[in-house]
Amino acid sequence: VGNSFVLTCSPKSNITMVTWKISPKVGGSCTLGYRADKNETDRTNCSDSMNWKYRPDQDPALDIRQVGIAHEGNYTCEVVSTDGNFQQMYHLTVLVPPRLTLYCDSQGNSVCEAAAGKPAAQISWVLEGNSTPKEESHGNGTVTVLSKFTAHSTNVTHTTCFVSHPAVNWSRSIAC
Numbered sequence: 001v002g003n004s005f006v007l008t009c010s011p012k013s014n015i016t017m018v019t020w021k022i023s024p025k026v027g028g029s030c031t032l033g034y035r036a037d038k039n040e041t042d043r044t045n046c047s048d049s050m051n052w053k054y055r056p057d058q059d060p061a062l063d064i065r066q067v068g069i070a071h072e073g074n075y076t077c078e079v080v081s082t083d084g085n086f087q088q089m090y091h092l093t094v095l096v097p098p099r100l101t102l103y104c105d106s107q108g109n110s111v112c113e114a115a116a117g118k119p120a121a122q123i124s125w126v127l128e129g130n131s132t133p134k135e136e137s138h139g140n141g142t143v144t145v146l147s148k149f150t151a152h153s154t155n156v157t158h159t160t161c162f163v164s165h166p167a168v169n170w171s172r173s174i175a176c
Contacts, residue, residue: 001096001118005067006053009060009077009088017080018060022046024073032062069094069118069141094118096142097167104176110149112161112172116142119166123147126160 009018020032030046034056041056049071053061060079064071075090098117105111114121120143125131133147149159160173 001067001069001094003067005064005092007062007064007075007077007090007092009062009079010086014082015057015060015079016082017078018056019078020060020062021076021078022050022073023075024070026070026072034060064092067094069096072141095165095167098142098145098163098165100163100168100170100172102161102172102174104174105148108176110159110161110174110176111146112149112163113144113146114163114165115144117145117165117167118142121145121163121165124162124164125149126162127151 016036018034022030031044033042049065053063072094077088079086096118098114098121101113112123118141123133130150131147136144158173158175163170
């Protein structure tokens with residue numbers, strides 16, 4: 001999320017037409033098209049964040065700027081050339097790294113939180129004890145995971161939280 005991303009479409013010689021068909025998970029579809037005989041491009045319902053990377057007659061790659069969750073979905077590039085018709089399909093999944101915090105609650109328990117990540121982060125603790133992760137789903141597809149650690153013995157002074165996520169791995173220790 002937040003980065004630029006380029007989807008390639010194998011350039012063929014003698015391109016007649018190129019079409020990008022975009023079907024996001026949420027919202028309406030959009031199309032980018034190019035016709036060589038008129039040397040013109042057309043866009044239908046596409047946001048300004050999606051455009052040709054270069055000139056479509058030379059390289060029909062699609063450039064997505066400031067990738068967001070709304071960009072998730074299926075992308076199909078269709079190329080018509082004198083060599084035939086070619087199709088390349090992608091499914092774009094957007095990862096959102098969670099905001100990570102480790103703190104002590106009012107009862108002296110360690111609390112590890114991975115907020116608003118996509119997909120949900122996995123939280124584990126280095127010591128044995130009671131920990132119950134709770135997940136809260138948000139309307140935008142992100143998930144907050146909160147895990148509270150209660151030690152089995154009273155002589156535990158430091159605890160370490162591990163957070164695993166496709167976009168980030170994180171570990172921190174705290175004394176409560």
